[in-house]
Amino acid sequence: MRRVVFVGNPNTGKSTLISALSGRRMEVANWPGTTVERISAEVEAGSETFRLVDLPGVYDLLDESPDAEITLRELVENPPDVIVNVLDAAHLERDLHLTLELMEMGIPMILILNMVDEARRRGIEVLPSKIEEELGIPVVETVAVKGEGLDELLSAIDRAAIPVPPVHYGKDVEVAIEEIASKISHPARRWLAVALLMGEERDFFPVGASLKEVADVWRERLRSEVGDSFLYMEGRRISTARGVASRVVFRGKSRGMIQEKLDALLMNPVAGPVAMLLFLILAFRFAFFLSSPWVEFMGTLSRVLGGWLLTAGVDGMFASFLIEGVISGAGTVLSFAPVLFLFYLVLGFMELSGIMARMAFVLDTLMSFIGLPGKSFAPLMMAFGCNVPAIYATRTLENFRDRLKVALMIPFMSCSARLPVLVLFAAVFFPRNPVPVVLSLYLLGAMVAFITGSLLKKLFRDESPSIFEIPPYRMPDPGLLLGISWSRTLEFIRGAGTIIVAGVVLVWFTMHMHLYGESIYRLVSGGMLPLFRLMGVDDWRLVGALIPGFVSKEVIIGALAVGFQGAEHLSPIGFVEGLSMIRDAFLDAVKGSVEAPALIFGIPGFRIPPVELTLGAHLSKVLTPAGALAYMVFVLLYTPCLATVAAIKQEFGGRWALLSIVYQMTVAFILAVLFYKIAVLIHG
Amino acid sequence: MGEEDIFVWILRALRFPKDIDGLERYLDFDRRTIEWALEVLERRGYIRPSKCETTCSVCPIRDSCSFRKSKMWEITRKGMEYLSSRK
Numbered sequence: 196m197r198r199v200v201f202v203g204n205p206n207t208g209k210s211t212l213i214s215a216l217s218g219r220r221m222e223v224a225n226w227p228g229t230t231v232e233r234i235s236a237e238v239e240a241g242s243e244t245f246r247l248v249d250l251p252g253v254y255d256l257l258d259e260s261p262d263a264e265i266t267l268r269e270l271v272e273n274p275p276d277v278i279v280n281v282l283d284a285a286h287l288e289r290d291l292h293l294t295l296e297l298m299e300m301g302i303p304m305i306l307i308l309n310m311v312d313e314a315r316r317r318g319i320e321v322l323p324s325k326i327e328e329e330l331g332i333p334v335v336e337t338v339a340v341k342g343e344g345l346d347e348l349l350s351a352i353d354r355a356a357i358p359v360p361p362v363h364y365g366k367d368v369e370v371a372i373e374e375i376a377s378k379i380s381h382p383a384r385r386w387l388a389v390a391l392l393m394g395e396e397r398d399f400f401p402v403g404a405s406l407k408e409v410a411d412v413w414r415e416r417l418r419s420e421v422g423d424s425f426l427y428m429e430g431r432r433i434s435t436a437r438g439v440a441s442r443v444v445f446r447g448k449s450r451g452m453i454q455e456k457l458d459a460l461l462m463n464p465v466a467g468p469v470a471m472l473l474f475l476i477l478a479f480r481f482a483f484f485l486s487s488p489w490v491e492f493m494g495t496l497s498r499v500l501g502g503w504l505l506t507a508g509v510d511g512m513f514a515s516f517l518i519e520g521v522i523s524g525a526g527t528v529l530s531f532a533p534v535l536f537l538f539y540l541v542l543g544f545m546e547l548s549g550i551m552a553r554m555a556f557v558l559d560t561l562m563s564f565i566g567l568p569g570k571s572f573a574p575l576m577m578a579f580g581c582n583v584p585a586i587y588a589t590r591t592l593e594n595f596r597d598r599l600k601v602a603l604m605i606p607f608m609s610c611s612a613r614l615p616v617l618v619l620f621a622a623v624f625f626p627r628n629p630v631p632v633v634l635s636l637y638l639l640g641a642m643v644a645f646i647t648g649s650l651l652k653k654l655f656r657d658e659s660p661s662i663f664e665i666p667p668y669r670m671p672d673p674g675l676l677l678g679i680s681w682s683r684t685l686e687f688i689r690g691a692g693t694i695i696v697a698g699v700v701l702v703w704f705t706m707h708m709h710l711y712g713e714s715i716y717r718l719v720s721g722g723m724l725p726l727f728r729l730m731g732v733d734d735w736r737l738v739g740a741l742i743p744g745f746v747s748k749e750v751i752i753g754a755l756a757v758g759f760q761g762a763e764h765l766s767p768i769g770f771v772e773g774l775s776m777i778r779d780a781f782l783d784a785v786k787g788s789v790e791a792p793a794l795i796f797g798i799p800g801f802r803i804p805p806v807e808l809t810l811g812a813h814l815s816k817v818l819t820p821a822g823a824l825a826y827m828v829f830v831l832l833y834t835p836c837l838a839t840v841a842a843i844k845q846e847f848g849g850r851w852a853l854l855s856i857v858y859q860m861t862v863a864f865i866l867a868v869l870f871y872k873i874a875v876l877i878h879g
Numbered sequence: 880m881g882e883e884d885i886f887v888w889i890l891r892a893l894r895f896p897k898d899i900d901g902l903e904r905y906l907d908f909d910r911r912t913i914e915w916a917l918e919v920l921e922r923r924g925y926i927r928p929s930k931c932e933t934t935c936s937v938c939p940i941r942d943s944c945s946f947r948k949s950k951m952w953e954i955t956r957k958g959m960e961y962l963s964s965r966k
């Protein structure tokens with residue numbers, strides 16, 4: 196009578212199979228000395244009787260569980276005539292891990308693909324003939340609960356053959372296995388040799404102490420090549436199981452087809468980058484257009500708050516401090532919030548959906564020229580919208596040096612806040628071709644960024660090769676996506692908020708505190724003037740506007756207007772009036788958001804409001820085109836805003852934040868002077 | 880050196896603490912296989928259970944967070960050393 200044992204992962208249907216094969220006539224007992232149930236039965240097939248035994252379900256024979264110990268002990272101490280390895284067809288890759296291990300046991304074996312009903316329901320098709328071809332042992336499909344495939348199972352037992360070990364562990368390791376196995380006289384000699392090399396021992400292993408020592412010597416000798424031999428061997432088994440599964444399992448057609456089509460496009464070396472670029476531009480424009488109405492809403496909110504303060508009778512310096520210092524500072528912080536939140540949503544979507552991984556793959560060669568992984572493309576692109584979320588987005592990079600490198604590049608990418616300044620100056624000083632001028636400046640920013648990247652590449656030598664895990668496409672869980680974006684936004688407000696408010700308040704103080712009858716603001720601007728004369732900028736008001744511009748670029752035009760045309764004063768606002776202003780602003784913002792998707796495909800316009808045209812007239816009196824060009828270059832390249840600095844500090848520490856400021860200032864100054872001198876040389 | 884395998888992928892992923900759901904999103908492996916690999920890695924000292932830095936009551940993502948319900952993991956120094964030896 197042949198002994199046939201059923202081995203498999205837990206819950207693959209071993210007991211159900213034995214029950215069905217025996218017509219429910221099973222003997223139930225406990226494994227000696229344990230409370231683990233032992234099911235067995237005698238079954239007649241043709242002229243032969245089989246004793247079927249159910250071994251406890253295990254994932255890996257070397258697991259440290261009582262079940263695994265019973266199963267392993269039984270296989271080693273009491274080798275059966277045949278192993279029936281039961282697999283769940285819906286989880287083939289997982290279950291094949293054990294199969295590959297069992298195939299090293301030197302015992303005749305067959306495979307049972309059970310639960311094929313369940314697998315089919317989930318759109319998973321497994322080809323038994325392909326597995327037979329791959330592994331060289333009989334494979335039978337069954338549905339144990341319906342009794343399907345039982346006769347085939349019994350007749351396959353007759354065809355059971357000792358398998359050829361399927362996992363190859365690499366040349367040197369195989370030599371070691373060979374040598375150790377040759378000293379073991381047990382059918383499972385290969386499996387035992389591998390276990391010894393992995394550093395695993397059990398008291399019931401039929402091997403002597405001297406052989407264990409031989410294995411220890413080999414393990415030490417192989418350490419430099421394979422590291423932890425346990426992880427190495429198990430890793431090879433899992434990778435082999437994955438490879439086999441990938442060739443024999445077919446997933447439901449509809450989903451697979453769409454995924455494949457999408458991958459064929461996105462992973463194509465030419466079409467991929469183009470598609471990714473388009474996707475990024477559209478996604479970030481979406482975030483930008485959807486958030487900008489809310490930035491305006493935030494502006495109205497702080498204006499109304501200021502107006503209410505005035506109405507409430509808060510007066511003099513203190514009102515000015517509260518309104519222009521604190522409230523406008525807080526407003527600056529809050530106006531970043533919608534932008535950040537939406538950019539984070541886009542970024543989170545890309546990460547969780549699997550798009551980011553593909554982009555990283557496709558852009559890797561391109562980015563490797565500046566020593567950066569493909570993933571860094573997204574933060575750099577995002578920087579054209581706003582530098583702040585771009586800095587935080589460097590978190591998607593795994594390597595600290597890569598993150599730092601990208602974070603130092605980002606501030607040179609011209610963000611949307613710099614555009615109005617560039618547009619105004621281009622329109623005033625280069626009226627015949629403002630568009631090429633602005634575009635060239637954008638290009639200049641990108642070039643400086645890339646040169647920075649290449650320089651840092653030389654500085655940070657060690658480069659780890661990129662490794663790609665391409666996950667399947669997934670629809671991100673909306674709750675998770677919103678949660679992550681929200682928490683990242685809060686993190687910014689908490690971390691950068693104080694720095695920004697402090698910055699705005701400080702600027703307020705310089706404007707309102709006087710020394711020798713002059714405001715500190717004026718004194719500082721005047722003091723810096725000699726430096727700026729080198730780039731043809733010879734008016735303290737132009738220099739002065741760069742100070743609040745350090746806090747945020749949005750305010751440069753405002754500061755210039757105040758300097759040249761005088762301040763626009765806040766007026767008191769009644770409570771009801773204020774409420775209706777807020778309501779109108781809110782409705783406008785909602786309307787703007789609804790219209791946003793339509794704007795995504797539009798081309799940014801070059802409209803200049805009339806107020807700024809009068810400002811332009813003032814400017815043209817104090818600047819030459821060469822000086823204007825230098826001023827634009829400086830605005831383009833110097834520290835983008837305090838929020839960016841705060842973000843760099845949060846992510847990389849104060850030292851790097853300071854260093855980045857110094858670097859940006861130096862680069863901006865040198866290039867602005869250079870451009871001025873060249874322009875003067877060419878145009879006299 | 881040797882090719883990439885599930886352990887290297889998990890260790891790399893766990894440089895930022897994750898729970899099993901997070902890992903499942905990150906790796907294209909069966910959940911049970913990941914659980915098994917985590918067991919192996921913890922037993923051998925490459926990873927350890929990890930705790931959140933803030934308490935849940937003040938956490939902004941507590942409603943959508945799955946960490947609270949399941950165990951989180953992070954890489955140990957031994958794990959980091961193993962990772963860099965595999966580069």
Ligand SMILES: Nc1nc2c(ncn2[C@@H]2O[C@H](COP(=O)(O)OP(=O)(O)OP(=O)(O)O)[C@@H](O)[C@H]2O)c(=O)[nH]1
Pocket residue numbers: 203204205206207208209210211212251252253309310311312313337338339340341
């Ligand atoms: N749909 C479906 N369910 C099945 C099939 N075979 C078994 N099951 C169910 O799967 C569950 C597990 O079956 P068991 O026979 O207890 O699995 P086992 O491998 O003996 O489990 P352990 O003893 O824990 O190792 C039971 O609820 C069965 O009814 C099948 O072919 N199709």
